[in-house]
Amino acid sequence: MNSPITLTDVARQAGVSVATVSSVLNNTGRVSEGTRQRVLEVARDLGYVANLSARSLKGGRTGVLGMVVNDLASPVFAEIARGASMAARNVGLDLMLYTTSVTAQRERERVIGTVSSLCDGVLIVVSGDSDDYIRALEQPRFPAVLVNYLGETPLTTVGADNYWGARQATEHLAHLGHRRIGFITGASGSGQGPERLRGFLDALAAHGLPGGEDLIRTGDFSRPRGFAATCELLALPERPTAIFAANDESAFGAMDAAKDHGLRIPNDLSIVGFDDVPAAAVVHPALTTVRHPFLDIGATAVRLLQEAQQGGGASGRRVELMSELVVRHSTGPVGQEHQA
Numbered sequence: 500m501n502s503p504i505t506l507t508d509v510a511r512q513a514g515v516s517v518a519t520v521s522s523v524l525n526n527t528g529r530v531s532e533g534t535r536q537r538v539l540e541v542a543r544d545l546g547y548v549a550n551l552s553a554r555s556l557k558g559g560r561t562g563v564l565g566m567v568v569n570d571l572a573s574p575v576f577a578e579i580a581r582g583a584s585m586a587a588r589n590v591g592l593d594l595m596l597y598t599t600s601v602t603a604q605r606e607r608e609r610v611i612g613t614v615s616s617l618c619d620g621v622l623i624v625v626s627g628d629s630d631d632y633i634r635a636l637e638q639p640r641f642p643a644v645l646v647n648y649l650g651e652t653p654l655t656t657v658g659a660d661n662y663w664g665a666r667q668a669t670e671h672l673a674h675l676g677h678r679r680i681g682f683i684t685g686a687s688g689s690g691q692g693p694e695r696l697r698g699f700l701d702a703l704a705a706h707g708l709p710g711g712e713d714l715i716r717t718g719d720f721s722r723p724r725g726f727a728a729t730c731e732l733l734a735l736p737e738r739p740t741a742i743f744a745a746n747d748e749s750a751f752g753a754m755d756a757a758k759d760h761g762l763r764i765p766n767d768l769s770i771v772g773f774d775d776v777p778a779a780a781v782v783h784p785a786l787t788t789v790r791h792p793f794l795d796i797g798a799t800a801v802r803l804l805q806e807a808q809q810g811g812g813a814s815g816r817r818v819e820l821m822s823e824l825v826v827r828h829s830t831g832p833v834g835q836e837h838q839a
Contacts, residue, residue, distance in 0.1 A: 504545045506563075506593045513541040521595040563593045564804060565618035571598055574776040575793060576624050579646060582797025583622060590805065620804045622646050622797075642807035646800045649694070649819060655807060657799050657818040661691045664789035664822030665698030665743070668771045671787070671824055672741045673706040676833035677769060680708065681732040681739035683718040683725055683749045692720075695745045695773060714739060718749045725752025726759075733760055733768075740768065740833050747772035747779050747788055754782065754829070765831035775825055784828035792820050 506524075510517045515534060522530050523538040530538075564587055568576045580596060587594040595618060614621045620642035649658040672680050682699050685692030696715075703710040713735060716728035725744055729752065732739055744750035750772030754764060762768045764784055772779060775790035799818060 506595070507588070509538065509542050509545060512545060513538045517594075518596050518598075521597075560619045560808070561617060562591070563595055563618045564801065565595050565597060565614035565621040566624065567597045567599055567614070567621060568624040569598070571596070574778070575647075575774055575791075578793035579624055579797040579800075582794035583646075583801050584797070585794075586798035586801040590801075592801075594801075619808055620644070622800045622804060623648075642804055644800045644804045644807070646796060647691070649817060653815045655803050655816045655818075657796055657803060657820070658691075659791040659796060659820045659822045661694035661822070662698040662701075664773065664791070664824070665695040665745075666702045667698075667822070667824040668743050668773065668787075668789050669699045669702035670706070671826065672743065672769060672771060672830065673702065673708060675741075675769065675830060677739075677741040678708055678833070679714065679737060679739040679741075681714045681716065681729075681742040683716050683728045683742065683744040683753065685745035685749075686719045692745055699743060718745055720746045720748055722748045722752040722755070725749030726756045727752075729753040729756035730760075733757075733762075741770070741830070742768065743771045743773075745773055747774045747776045747786060750786055750788065750829075751778070751782060754786070764829050767834060769830040769833075771830060779825075780827070787827045787830040788825055790823045790825045792822075795820055 506517050506520050510520045513520065513534075515538060519530060519534065520538055520542070523535050524542065564583075566580060566583055568580060571577055571580065580594075584594045595614075597614070622644050624646045625648035643654055645652065645654050645656040647658050648656050649661070650656070669680065680699075680703065682696065684696055700710050714732070716731055718724050718728055725748065728749070729742060732742060733756065742750075742753050744753050750770055753770050757764055757768045757770065764770055770786070772786050772788035773791075775788045779786040779788045799820065803816065803818065
């Protein structure tokens, strides 16, 4: 018996990406007329549309999951999407990727409408201020799982332990003898930022270290803001000997600022990031950071969505995967001149 035709088969035959095939079949996004006609012709020749309709009529399902991400250029989102895509493929499902702004209401409504009509469920990779998106998904429409989010919601969520990861990173610096540790926060509307700040502050308290506002700078998960925040911290009368940034991009900015100030890493300033994006291992010096299991997060999200579809998983589940501290070369013992 022949295997069902999938979006991947159509994309391969047409010589385009799966996202392009998805855009053509859903009549969304900007695709040239030539590409649109080629995709439709291949889909018709392979019998994909008929196959999709047949599956939908047979069990009320399409065999397609939707996944909404804010920015596929982000290495974090790309890894989560890759994990979800592999997991979906392993169980014979297709994954439609949608890139959209989580804050644009009309775009949000369009995406939710498209997903609800064409997909069996949706994975929302949360970033930034996503409260409106989450509230819209909480309406009883179809199965949904929030990915990379562990905030309060009746929806099922999956993510990694931001609190414990931040606490590990801060304690690593404390064990190296650092007493003045600066912190660059994440974006104010993110679900991850507050938990990372809480882990940082609790670790400082456990070691009897100062955690005043003078050592905390507001960030937005970007390299430029990481640079600016570090410059502010280095301008303090008693500067920190270590900086913990709420993500790797901010940490890269901190490294840029340290080098701009003529400081050696880690001899003069230790720096820790969060996420363990691929670039963290190849910057100089290699960045000590907290690794989140992004592939596993994506795969777990698909499993949870399947369970919700089959009625075997209760809504409102909160699945938290463990993070891991990866010690590289950007952290070291506090310099002798800064020892108490």
